[in-house]
Amino acid sequence: MKSIIIRGIWLSVVLLVVTGCMTNRSVPDGEYLYTRNSFKIEGERVKDHEIPSYFKQKVNRSVFYARPWVWIYDVGTTMKDSSIVQKFLCNVIGEPPEIYDSTLVDATARNILQHMHNLGYYNTEIVSEITLRKGLKMANVKYHIYPLQPYSLRNIDFSIENKAIKSFVMADWKKSKLDTGVIFTTASIKAERTRISEDLKNLGFYYFSKKQISFTADSNFQEHRIDLSLNIKPLGVSKGDSVVTFKSKQYKIKNIYIYPEIANSGPDNNIDTTIVRYSVDNIDSLDFYFIHNGKIAVNPKSIINAIFLKPTRLYKEDNVAYSYKSLFNLSIYKYIKINFIDTKVDNGNFGELDCIVELSKSDKFSLSTESELKNTAGDFGVEQGVSIITRNTFKGGEVLNVSVRGALEVQNVTNTDNDDINKILKIFNTFEFGTNVSLEIPRFLAPVKSNFFSRYFNPKTRIGLGYNFQDRPDYSRYIISSTFGYTWITNKYVSQIFNPVEVSSVKINPTDSFQSIIDNYEDPRIKYSYQDHLVLGMSYSYIYNERKWRSKTPFEFFFGKIDVGGIPYGVASNLIGNTKDTLGQYWVMGLPYTQFVKLSTDYRYYLPMARGSMMNVFRVNFGIGIPLFGSVAIPFEKSFYIGGANSLRAWTLGTLGPGSFNSNTKTFEMTGDIKIEFNYEFRFPISSSLRGALFTDVGNIFLLKANDQMPEGVFHFNNFYKKLAADIGYGIRYDLSFLVIRFDVAHPIYQPYYNKGQRWSMTTKDSKLIYTLNFAIGYPF
Numbered sequence: 001m002k003s004i005i006i007r008g009i010w011l012s013v014v015l016l017v018v019t020g021c022m023t024n025r026s027v028p029d030g031e032y033l034y035t036r037n038s039f040k041i042e043g044e045r046v047k048d049h050e051i052p053s054y055f056k057q058k059v060n061r062s063v064f065y066a067r068p069w070v071w072i073y074d075v076g077t078t079m080k081d082s083s084i085v086q087k088f089l090c091n092v093i094g095e096p097p098e099i100y101d102s103t104l105v106d107a108t109a110r111n112i113l114q115h116m117h118n119l120g121y122y123n124t125e126i127v128s129e130i131t132l133r134k135g136l137k138m139a140n141v142k143y144h145i146y147p148l149q150p151y152s153l154r155n156i157d158f159s160i161e162n163k164a165i166k167s168f169v170m171a172d173w174k175k176s177k178l179d180t181g182v183i184f185t186t187a188s189i190k191a192e193r194t195r196i197s198e199d200l201k202n203l204g205f206y207y208f209s210k211k212q213i214s215f216t217a218d219s220n221f222q223e224h225r226i227d228l229s230l231n232i233k234p235l236g237v238s239k240g241d242s243v244v245t246f247k248s249k250q251y252k253i254k255n256i257y258i259y260p261e262i263a264n265s266g267p268d269n270n271i272d273t274t275i276v277r278y279s280v281d282n283i284d285s286l287d288f289y290f291i292h293n294g295k296i297a298v299n300p301k302s303i304i305n306a307i308f309l310k311p312t313r314l315y316k317e318d319n320v321a322y323s324y325k326s327l328f329n330l331s332i333y334k335y336i337k338i339n340f341i342d343t344k345v346d347n348g349n350f351g352e353l354d355c356i357v358e359l360s361k362s363d364k365f366s367l368s369t370e371s372e373l374k375n376t377a378g379d380f381g382v383e384q385g386v387s388i389i390t391r392n393t394f395k396g397g398e399v400l401n402v403s404v405r406g407a408l409e410v411q412n413v414t415n416t417d418n419d420d421i422n423k424i425l426k427i428f429n430t431f432e433f434g435t436n437v438s439l440e441i442p443r444f445l446a447p448v449k450s451n452f453f454s455r456y457f458n459p460k461t462r463i464g465l466g467y468n469f470q471d472r473p474d475y476s477r478y479i480i481s482s483t484f485g486y487t488w489i490t491n492k493y494v495s496q497i498f499n500p501v502e503v504s505s506v507k508i509n510p511t512d513s514f515q516s517i518i519d520n521y522e523d524p525r526i527k528y529s530y531q532d533h534l535v536l537g538m539s540y541s542y543i544y545n546e547r548k549w550r551s552k553t554p555f556e557f558f559f560g561k562i563d564v565g566g567i568p569y570g571v572a573s574n575l576i577g578n579t580k581d582t583l584g585q586y587w588v589m590g591l592p593y594t595q596f597v598k599l600s601t602d603y604r605y606y607l608p609m610a611r612g613s614m615m616n617v618f619r620v621n622f623g624i625g626i627p628l629f630g631s632v633a634i635p636f637e638k639s640f641y642i643g644g645a646n647s648l649r650a651w652t653l654g655t656l657g658p659g660s661f662n663s664n665t666k667t668f669e670m671t672g673d674i675k676i677e678f679n680y681e682f683r684f685p686i687s688s689s690l691r692g693a694l695f696t697d698v699g700n701i702f703l704l705k706a707n708d709q710m711p712e713g714v715f716h717f718n719n720f721y722k723k724l725a726a727d728i729g730y731g732i733r734y735d736l737s738f739l740v741i742r743f744d745v746a747h748p749i750y751q752p753y754y755n756k757g758q759r760w761s762m763t764t765k766d767s768k769l770i771y772t773l774n775f776a777i778g779y780p781f
Contacts, residue, residue: 027137032100034059036140044147054111057104069095092687100139118186123148151184154225160232162248184226189215204250204314209235251315254352257289260296262358269293276300286311302397309355331399332391335360364391381409399440407432434468457488474514478507497541504535523709529636534593537565552612557604566595596634598625604781614684619781621677639671640701645776648697649746650727657701658713659723662753672701674715691733698726726750744774
């Protein structure tokens with residue numbers, strides 16, 4: 001292992017030297033390859049700066065100081081002009097060398113200086129340090145920034161003509177980030193204009209504009225203090241030679257007119273108007289006007305529930321955005337538009353607006369297909385899925401999804417006595433078929449009241465039924481499942497799922513040879529995993545997602561889930577006097593079920609580099625399942641696996657662990673009660689649609705209780721880290737914007753099931769290099 005690492009280091013050094021020298025070949029004489037932008041802030045610490053984004057001249061992409069893309073471009077220039085190879089190397093993968101431009105140095109300095117002024121540092125000095133390496137034909141520039149004392153706010157005055165607006169601004173001033181003593185920045189001024197404008201628009205000031213807000217700053221150069229004046233004036237609109245000013249008043253919604261199918265509302269159609277009186281949020285009954293031709297296809301109450309604007313209420317801009325979002329989430333409309341018409345009628349101190357909601361339905365049915373090819377450690381497989389979506393299924397905005405999936409695969413098994421196991425097309429030995437039916441309802445159903453959560457949480461009810469059949473060389477398995485639950489969105493980052501009912505019925509028919517192997521095992525976990533059983537559970541999930549692809553700033557993702565199985569049913573069984581079997585299980589309708597609790601977490605941190613073109617991704621995945629009240633194991637379907645294209649990629653799914661145990665066979669899929677996993681992936685661009693990745697994965701699964709069959713599989717705090725497997729790898733991703741095709745190659749570097757002293761290894765025991773190919777759709781995390 002040590003020799004392999006040393007060779008890898010030497011190879012990396014050689015590649016760095018070679019590519020570093022060759023990338024300068026295409027640089028013309030007298031010119032320089034621009035290799036680096038850098039800066040240093042001298043003295044004063046400056047917060048929240050974005051200096052790198054103000055560099056006028058960019059540099060070529062690099063990996064550990066080497067520039068392979070420029071080298072590829074250079075190779076392409078030696079090819080025949082306009083040939084396919086030249087176009088591919090120069091235009092798709094490679095990039096031309098960035099030649100140093102001295103005129104952009106001063107331009108960059110001016111950019112940085114303006115940025116420092118915007119941050120409140122008005123006496124900043126910039127010194128540009130230019131380094132030219134004539135022998136290497138390379139140039140870099142370092143900008144030394146000398147910020148002096150920033151300007152801070154001393155006093156804030158208000159000049160607001162409209163008394164109503166002034167009272168609202170003053171009442172909400174505690175929300176402002178402008179305060180005496182804080183640094184005066186352009187960003188804070190812009191943020192304050194936006195905040196005031198948004199607040200007033202949510203208080204009914206329909207016509208209010210940020211253009212009405214201005215700031216006047218009076219500076220004291222000796223004290224570095226600023227006196228600030230906030231000015232709000234009426235908005236003026238030019239009409240001919242005169243200027244018309246809008247009255248700065250609040251507006252209320254008068255009537256709401258809804259066109260449920262705008263395509264049928266033309267002048268040549270027979271138009272009807274239906275007034276629907278409905279109690280929104282169970283407060284009072286309000287009238288909504290439906291303009292339609294023929295029968296309204298969608299239940300009017302479902303449409304009204306998705307509209308957050310109300311007659312007689314103040315106009316609120318946020319409610320317009322919520323209405324768009326809620327109507328879109330019904331998943332039945334392809335066109336949504338909300339307009340307002342000023343009635344020009346004054347109602348006391350308020351104006352009036354008519355709201356026009358125009359809708360057009362999507363096709364009622366849509367069909368989608370998904371195909372997949374799999375190659376798992378030489379086990380080839382094909383999969384085909386078909387889904388049919390029916391929108392507005394029961395006229396209340398419901399969405400019905402029916403999917404069918406079939407798969408064929410070659411699985412290498414060691415516990416069958418049949419030599420001719422490839423019985424399907426003489427190629428495959430495993431067949432899987434499944435169908436799922438789900439119904440999404442845009443409201444809560446009983447027993448939870450429809451108004452239990454605010455409509456702003458976008459509450460939904462989901463009902464699901466599923467059937468899955470697997471025919472393997474060693475057993476066949478039938479799984480029938482059903483779920484009933486609720487989903488809601490707390491805010492733009494947080495969504496939650498609660499499933500009070502999750503029921504699965506599992507029936508297994510092992511072959512005679514496989515059954516005899518099971519019977520010879522003393523481990524109750526193995527016996528339980530391959531017997532008929534029920535899973536009676538419920539679950540709660542919490543999702544926090546800041547995901548912002550192509551972001552230049554870090555963001556996070558967190559998923560947490562708690563599964564509780566069998567406990568309410570176990571209490572009931574105990575009360576009525578049922579007894580447990582030898583595996584600690586109660587029985588219902590001729591099937592056993594287990595009582596357990598399971599916790600699963602998945603945390604990811606995304607750290608962009610190079611203005612968002614590169615990405616570091618860190619993941620921590622932890623889970624634990626605990627059998628309760630005498631149960632010996634959690635259900636097989638709820639156990640933890642590790643390995644595969646989205647986990648430890650050097651091991652196939654279900655072949656690693658638990659702990660340092662290694663069965664040396666594929667008799668059983670390896671599962672555990674505890675899962676610990678750490679992943680890191682560095683993603684970088686190769687071309688506009690092709691990205692590369694370097695990664696490492698560390699982790700394993702463990703058992704909670706001692707097991708004679710797997711003595712090294714038990715988790716112990718003092719040595720579990722010695723049983724964590726590790727791999728390294730590399731891959732490419734082809735990004736089609738709507739689809740990411742991924743191909744990864746992974747090598748193990750630490751194999752905990754080897755003897756001590758041999759675990760740091762990338763090879764088999766007969767010194768053959770181990771590699772695992774992973775083909776998948778989408779990023780692993």
